[in-house]
Amino acid sequence: MAISSLGVGSGVLTSDLVDQLVAAERKPTETRLTQKTQQTEALLSAYGKLRSAVTELRLPMRQLSSPDNLKAFSASSSNDDIGVSVDATKASRGTYSVEVTSLASAQALASQTVFADRDATSVGQGELQLSVGDKITNITIDSSNDTLQGLANAINESDAGVSAGVIDTGSGYQLVLSADETGTANAVSISVTGDTGGTDTDNEGLSRFAFNTGMDADAGLQETIAASDAVMKVNGVEVTRSTNTFENVIDGLTFDIKAEGTSTIKVSQDLGAVADRVQGFVDKFNGLQSTIDSLAGFNAEAGVGSLLTGDSTVRGVQNQLRSILTRVVPGMENASVRSLADVGITTDWETGGLEFDRAKFEEQLKANPDDVTALFAEQGRTTDSQVEFVRSGLDTQPGSYDINVTQAATRGQLVGGSALGTSFNITDTNDELALTVNDDITVNLALTQGTYADQQSMLDEIQAQLDANNALNAAGTSVQVGVDGAGQLTFTSSQYGSESSVALSSAEDGATFGLDTNTSTAGVDVAGTIDGRAAEGDGQVLYLGSGNGGASGLQVRILGDQTGSRGSITFVEGVGERTVDMVTSMVGAGGAIESRTDSLNRELEQIQDSQVRLEERIAAYRERLVSQFSAADSLIAQLNSTRDYVSQQLAALAPNNNRDN
Numbered sequence: 001m002a003i004s005s006l007g008v009g010s011g012v013l014t015s016d017l018v019d020q021l022v023a024a025e026r027k028p029t030e031t032r033l034t035q036k037t038q039q040t041e042a043l044l045s046a047y048g049k050l051r052s053a054v055t056e057l058r059l060p061m062r063q064l065s066s067p068d069n070l071k072a073f074s075a076s077s078s079n080d081d082i083g084v085s086v087d088a089t090k091a092s093r094g095t096y097s098v099e100v101t102s103l104a105s106a107q108a109l110a111s112q113t114v115f116a117d118r119d120a121t122s123v124g125q126g127e128l129q130l131s132v133g134d135k136i137t138n139i140t141i142d143s144s145n146d147t148l149q150g151l152a153n154a155i156n157e158s159d160a161g162v163s164a165g166v167i168d169t170g171s172g173y174q175l176v177l178s179a180d181e182t183g184t185a186n187a188v189s190i191s192v193t194g195d196t197g198g199t200d201t202d203n204e205g206l207s208r209f210a211f212n213t214g215m216d217a218d219a220g221l222q223e224t225i226a227a228s229d230a231v232m233k234v235n236g237v238e239v240t241r242s243t244n245t246f247e248n249v250i251d252g253l254t255f256d257i258k259a260e261g262t263s264t265i266k267v268s269q270d271l272g273a274v275a276d277r278v279q280g281f282v283d284k285f286n287g288l289q290s291t292i293d294s295l296a297g298f299n300a301e302a303g304v305g306s307l308l309t310g311d312s313t314v315r316g317v318q319n320q321l322r323s324i325l326t327r328v329v330p331g332m333e334n335a336s337v338r339s340l341a342d343v344g345i346t347t348d349w350e351t352g353g354l355e356f357d358r359a360k361f362e363e364q365l366k367a368n369p370d371d372v373t374a375l376f377a378e379q380g381r382t383t384d385s386q387v388e389f390v391r392s393g394l395d396t397q398p399g400s401y402d403i404n405v406t407q408a409a410t411r412g413q414l415v416g417g418s419a420l421g422t423s424f425n426i427t428d429t430n431d432e433l434a435l436t437v438n439d440d441i442t443v444n445l446a447l448t449q450g451t452y453a454d455q456q457s458m459l460d461e462i463q464a465q466l467d468a469n470n471a472l473n474a475a476g477t478s479v480q481v482g483v484d485g486a487g488q489l490t491f492t493s494s495q496y497g498s499e500s501s502v503a504l505s506s507a508e509d510g511a512t513f514g515l516d517t518n519t520s521t522a523g524v525d526v527a528g529t530i531d532g533r534a535a536e537g538d539g540q541v542l543y544l545g546s547g548n549g550g551a552s553g554l555q556v557r558i559l560g561d562q563t564g565s566r567g568s569i570t571f572v573e574g575v576g577e578r579t580v581d582m583v584t585s586m587v588g589a590g591g592a593i594e595s596r597t598d599s600l601n602r603e604l605e606q607i608q609d610s611q612v613r614l615e616e617r618i619a620a621y622r623e624r625l626v627s628q629f630s631a632a633d634s635l636i637a638q639l640n641s642t643r644d645y646v647s648q649q650l651a652a653l654a655p656n657n658n659r660d661n
Contacts, residue, residue, distance in 0.1 A: 018625050026618050033614065037607050044600045046295045046307050051593045053291040054317060058583040060281035064376040065576030070365075071373070072273035075253060079263035083256040086267065091252025096265040100232040100257050104182035104244045107227035112218070113208050114172030118148045124197035124205030131189040132161035132179060133470050134444040141206060148173055151209070162188055175209065179227060183242020185468035187227040189213075190220075230257060242468065269369075271362040279356055281576075282345065285321075286353040292318065293352075313592050318352075320586075324578045325354075329375055330398040331572040337364055337371035340575060376576040383567030386559040390541055392571060393553010400570045401551045407527035408561040409540040412438065412493040412501035417517030419487035424452040430509035437502050438495055441475050455483070489513050497525045497539030526558045528566075 063069045068089040075086040082098055115121045125146055128139045137160035145154050148166050152175060155164035161180050166173050179186045190211045197205015203219040211221040229240045239249050246255040296308040308314050328338045337343060343364045344357030365372045373379060380389025387403060426449050435443040445465045452458040462481045472478055478494040479502060493500045500523030510516040525537035531551040535542045543555040556569060585591050
């Protein structure tokens with residue numbers, strides 16, 4: 001007999017009974033998995049909070065791990081028109097008297113001829129050569145641009161360092177030019193060749209736009225604003241710049257001048273700014289301590305712990321921080337400042353947090369700036385004053401390391417083949433020199449024409465042209481001119497190492513300077529050892545690569561030309577640097593917190609797998625119950641049918657039995 005649904009046969013083995021039995025089978029395992037999921041997610045959340053609090057400690061300590069951030073300086077000016085900004089990494093305390101006597105201006109020129117139409121009147125055809133500083137640009141004027149506006153457009157499109165425009169005077173049109181940069185070094189000179197409207201100098205045709213300082217005042221362009229340099233005196237010493245921004249006059253200071261006048265500049269150490277950075281670290285550490293207390297604290301009175309009470313990862317964070325913050329910094333055992341306690345940073349034994357005595361810190365920073373810097377930041381202390389610490393590497397360990405130099409770094413140099421003369425007549429036949437510096441910098445020099453009565457005045461002119469050279473300034477390098485022991489002219493690159501060189505590209509008359517024959521010698525890199533291990537050289541920097549013991553990654557700059565032993569360097573890794581490294585290792589890949597988080601995430605995945613298996617087992621269990629209940633229901637239905645049949649038969653026999661009686 002077929003059963004269409006459970007309970008039809010028995011009235012007892014129903015779907016509700018199956019659901020109740022399935023629920024009873026599911027509940028113990030499901031409850032256990034739910035509780036385990038909640039606990040694991042709570043632990044993940046707790047470790048997330050711990051990770052965030054530990055990471056928050058990294059930024060203030062990274063700031064303190066930089067020596068530059070422990071040398072805060074501020075500068076003030078008594079005159080708003082003489083502004084000053086400070087680079088704390090280079091500045092030092094001082095007071096300076098500044099007097100600005102001249103502002104820099106850009107040269108401006110205007111055509112003396114007034115043209116009837118800007119777009120139709122011919123200006124003449126030929127070629128203009130514009131010289132601005134050391135840059136020379138040739139511009140062709142032909143039938144395609146033979147108008148005043150066409151000339152202006154051609155100049156603007158040439159990127160010659162000059163801007164051109166056409167102005168309407170009311171009675172005609174004039175061309176106006178202005179140098180893009182201020183200063184006498186950017187003065188404009190314009191010559192004309194192939195003038196179709198006359199000769200190149202007759203003030204007809206295109207020659208009406210020629211200009212140089214030696215021209216007749218009634219010919220060519222007229223100078224409306226002269227190029228001038230900015231001039232100021234610092235403590236009575238005159239300084240000149242081509243712009244109104246003065247850099248590299250006083251280490252760490254930049255002056256921006258707006259008007260002539262005087263000012264008193266004061267540079268002082270900003271102790272408060274450094275103390276603020278330390279306060280930021282203390283606040284973040286105390287925030288971490290509060291987070292740890294909330295996650296892993298223990299209530300002794302109630303005898304109740306927190307979620308992470310006794311957790312090994314939390315203990316590891318606390319122990320490592322305590323070791324870094326309370327120890328004497330290795331290498332500073334004999335210094336005036338040895339630990340954080342010496343600068344007013346102490347531990348509150350009741351809360352585990354830090355207390356900061358700001359006044360004591362500022363006092364120590366003022367009295368012992370180098371030791372306070374080493375306490376927080378990395379520092380290399382050398383026994384040779386001409387050996388400078390550059391930086392460390394990730395694998396550099398605190399300690400002292402010997403330095404030995406087998407080859408000092410040198411600079412590239414160009415030397416003339418014969419002695420430099422004692423007097424010079426510079427004309428348009430010998431005023432141009434071209435050098436190639438450090439293999440890729442083209443330096444064009446145009447010397448001021450005139451008579452130089454002695455050798456030094458000639459050297460001063462060449463050096464002035466080199467100092468004002470845009471290509472060298474843009475590359476951040478320089479070249480020094482001089483005379484060697486044999487009286488020969490020398491050009492020496494400021495850069496050290498194998499990439500340093502100076503070569504003569506061209507000279508109108510090399511014999512004038514003894515350069516008709518010459519020798520160019522490239523520089524060499526420093527070579528030597530650090531901690532007895534062969535180091536590599538890059539210019540004056542000697543460094544060790546990875547895999548070289550405790551000094552791996554150490555870089556030092558070797559000044560001077562002495563070879564042999566250059567003393568030793570003691571590398572000190574301050575509290576800030578150690579803390580940054582610790583935090584990075586804690587929260588980074590493979591760190592304690594990251595590893596614990598990964599483990600918990602794997603537990604969640606395992607719980608999810610267990611949940612899937614539970615569902616599969618419960619589904620099979622339900623299917624088995626339904627099958628068993630269906631079979632039982634079918635049997636009961638058959639029995640009920642048999643019962644009904646027997647009852648019917650018995651009932652049918654009952655009247656016959658009565659009649660027989």
